[in-house]
Each structure stands twice: as C-alpha cells, then as structure tokens.
Amino acid sequence: MAALSESHQPGFIAGCFFPRLLHSSSMLESIEILERTALAELADAGDAAALEQWRIAYLGTKGKLKDAMASLKSVPKEEKKAVGQRLNAAKVALQAAFEARKGELTSGPTTRTGPQIDVTEPGLDLPVGRRHIITRVREELCDVFGRMGFDVADGPEIEDDEHNFIKLNIPADHPAREPIDNFYVEEPDGERADTGGRPRMLRSQTSTVQIRVLQEAVEKGWGPPLKIIAPGRVYRPDTVDATHSFMFHQLEGLYVDRRVTMVELRTTLLQFARLYFGPDAEVRLRPSYFPFTEPSAELDMKIALKPGEKPKWIELGGCGLVDPKVFEAVGLDPEEWTGFAFGFGIERIAMGRYGIPDIRLLYGGDVRFLDRV
Numbered sequence: 348m349a350a351l352s353e354s355h356q357p358g359f360i361a362g363c364f365f366p367r368l369l370h371s372s373s374m375l376e377s378i379e380i381l382e383r384t385a386l387a388e389l390a391d392a393g394d395a396a397a398l399e400q401w402r403i404a405y406l407g408t409k410g411k412l413k414d415a416m417a418s419l420k421s422v423p424k425e426e427k428k429a430v431g432q433r434l435n436a437a438k439v440a441l442q443a444a445f446e447a448r449k450g451e452l453t454s455g456p457t458t459r460t461g462p463q464i465d466v467t468e469p470g471l472d473l474p475v476g477r478r479h480i481i482t483r484v485r486e487e488l489c490d491v492f493g494r495m496g497f498d499v500a501d502g503p504e505i506e507d508d509e510h511n512f513i514k515l516n517i518p519a520d521h522p523a524r525e526p527i528d529n530f531y532v533e534e535p536d537g538e539r540a541d542t543g544g545r546p547r548m549l550r551s552q553t554s555t556v557q558i559r560v561l562q563e564a565v566e567k568g569w570g571p572p573l574k575i576i577a578p579g580r581v582y583r584p585d586t587v588d589a590t591h592s593f594m595f596h597q598l599e600g601l602y603v604d605r606r607v608t609m610v611e612l613r614t615t616l617l618q619f620a621r622l623y624f625g626p627d628a629e630v631r632l633r634p635s636y637f638p639f640t641e642p643s644a645e646l647d648m649k650i651a652l653k654p655g656e657k658p659k660w661i662e663l664g665g666c667g668l669v670d671p672k673v674f675e676a677v678g679l680d681p682e683e684w685t686g687f688a689f690g691f692g693i694e695r696i697a698m699g700r701y702g703i704p705d706i707r708l709l710y711g712g713d714v715r716f717l718d719r720v
C-alpha cells in the first residue's frame with residue numbers, strides 16, 4: 348500500500364516518462380504523453396537517418412516502449428489489464444505511424460533510388476478505337492440534312508405489318524409481303540395483344556418511320572408541317588454476298604407541308620448531293636413505282652467516289668410525292684397536305700465514298716479493315 352500512495356508523484360524510469368511508484372491513472376497518463384511525444388518527433392524526422400534514430404529510441408529493444416512494458420510488472424494486479432491494453436494500443440499506433448512515415452519519406456523524390464521517369468519522353472502508342480464507318484457516315488448524313496432543316500426521327504426495329512405495309516399502302520396480296528421476303532416474328536396465337544393482333548416482323552424498310560412520325564404529329568398536334576430524316580437498320584432475308592446482307596441501313600426522308608411538289612424534292616436532293624459529295628454532284632430521277640409515293644422515282648446521283656476519279660451515276664434509292672392514301676391512313680386530309688419522301692441505303696454511300704468493295708467487311712469486325720477506313 349505504501350508504494351501506491353507514493354505514486355501521486357510521477358517520476359521517470361530510465362529516462363522515460365514513467366512513474367517510479369506506479370498507479371494506473373498516472374501510468375495511463377504517462378503512456379499518453381509518451382505516445383504524443385513520439386508522434387510529434389516522428390513527424391519531425393525528415394530523412395532516413397532521423398527515422399532510424401526515432402525507431403531505435405521508441406521501438407528498439409532498449410527503447411522507451413520496452414521500458415514502459417517492463418514497468419508493467421510494478422502495476423497492481425487488478426490494474427494490469429487496463430494498463431497492458433493501453434500499452435499495446437500505443438505500440439500498435441507507433442508502429443503504424445512509423446511505417447506510414449517511412450512510406451512517405453521513401454516515396455518522395457529526394458529519396459527515390461533506381462530509374463527515374465523522364466516525363467519528356469514520347470509515350471507508347473496505345474491503340475485507340477474509333478466509331479464504325481457506318482456510324483460515321485450516318486452521323487455525316489444527319490449533319491448535312493440537319494443543316495438543311497431536317498430533324499432526326501426514330502422508330503422500332505421490331506414492327507407490325509400495319510406500319511411496315513398496310514398504312515404505307517402495301518395491300519395484303521402485294522408480293523413484298525411474302526414470308527420469304529421478310530423476317531416475321533413467330534408468336535404463339537393469342538400473344539399479339541400489343542399489336543392488336545397484327546403479325547410482327549423485323550422492319551424491311553425505314554418507311555415505317557414515316558407512319559410513326561405522322562401518327563405522332565397528328566396525335567400530339569405538333570405537325571405538319573414537318574421535316575424529318577430517319578436513319579436505321581432494316582432486315583431482309585437476302586442471301587449474303589458482296590453487295591447484299593440480311594441487315595443493312597437506310598436513311599428515310601419525309602417533308603410534309605402545303606403545296607409541296609417534285610421541284611422541292613429534286614432541289615432538296617440536289618442540295619444534299621452537292622453538300623455531301625461536292626459541288627459537281629448531279630441528281631437524276633427515273634420514273635418508277637412505290638406504293639406509298641405518287642409519282643415515284645428511282646434516285647441516282649452522279650458522284651466522284653474518290654477524289655480525282657471521274658464522276659459516275661450510282662443508284663441510291665427511291666423517292667416521290669407522298670401518296671394521298673398514306674395521308675388518309677394517318678388521319679390527314681390529302682386535299683390540304685402534300686409532301687415528298689425518299690429512302691436510300693447507307694451502305695451504298697459508305698462503300699462508294701470510302702472505296703469498300705464488299706459489304707461483309709462492314710460487319711466482320713476485322714480490326715485490320717476497320718482501322719483503315
């Protein structure tokens with residue numbers, strides 16, 4: 348008991364802050380002071396030598412922490428546990444702080460050894476990806492038509508025969524509707540509620556978007572007049588060869604307003620051709636037939652496919668004035684509204700413009716090809 352009463356006077360053991368006569372509260376206080384002093388000194392250790400000195404002083408076999416551990420034996424039995432735990436916590440904290448400080452000092456530029464990085468060296472050439480050629484051509488087309496005042500519209504690739512055929516004035520007995528020429532979706536009977544019982548299919552043309560846009564414009568009252576293009580994928584069960592694929596891309600155009608004539612159609616196409624292919628481009632319309640336009644025409648453009656090459660006529664697609672039956676199908680008065688429409692193949696343009704000989708290259712995913720176009 349006598350020893351305990353003297354413990355009110357903390358003293359030092361072996362140059363350490365430890366009470367000679369031990370009582371747990373002053374012992375705990377001393378550990379606290381030891382820890383704080385050690386951490387402050389550690390922060391001041393500015394190089395490897397100072398750090399090593401600190402390590403010897405605090406964590407070394409004759410260091411202050413060891414001393415403190417040794418004095419544990421003088422702590423009364425019932426208080427040993429608390430003091431021991433506090434000592435252990437201080438040891439863990441000091442070791443962690445030492446490792447962290449060591450990390451800081453050795454990662455700094457002044458203590459770095461071994462090869463240095465020369466930031467002025469040119470970097471390695473990392474392979475950089477790019478957008479697919481079809482994506483790029485589609486964006487170019489949208490850009491040019493955008494400058495001519497066309498908005499970009501979109502429609503679903505899984506369609507029903509109402510949008511793909513019926514409302515486009517393609518009657519039930521039309522050969523274009525043959526199952527052999529289309530990808531119909533096989534569905535168990537009774538599961539067609541969402542199309543009102545109409546057969547579903549992968550769309551065979553982007554002309555479907557004409558119907559979708561007109562219906563929406565009428566329903567929501569935002570048009571006509573309206574002026575849109577619709578780029579997108581279409582599907583037909585063609586045998587794949589150098590110029591055919593079961594999936595390809597079309598660009599549809601539609602302009603509806605009052606008193607639209609073939610002159611507006613031809614002018615728009617010519618303006619596009621000159622903006623996109625260059626000032627010498629020409630446009631030719633050859634009489635043709637499409638159920639959703641009247642009159643209808645095949646659309647050719649005379650363009651130089653590559654710089655310096657002699658311009659040639661190439662077939663791009665079809666066009667015409669919107670058939671009154673299409674207006675009726677979407678609830679517009681054909682006496683009031685007129686319009687033109689056109690549709691052409693995006694692959695055709697991409698292959699022509701970038702000298703691509705085989706359509707299969709566009710879908711093969713061969714980086715050696717994709718890197719070059």
Ligand code: DAH
Pocket residue numbers: 551552553554599600637639640664665666667688689690691
């Ligand atoms: N949809 C037609 C096809 O795929 C192309 C076409 C022709 C689109 C005339 C039109 C058009 O908008 O007016 O063959």
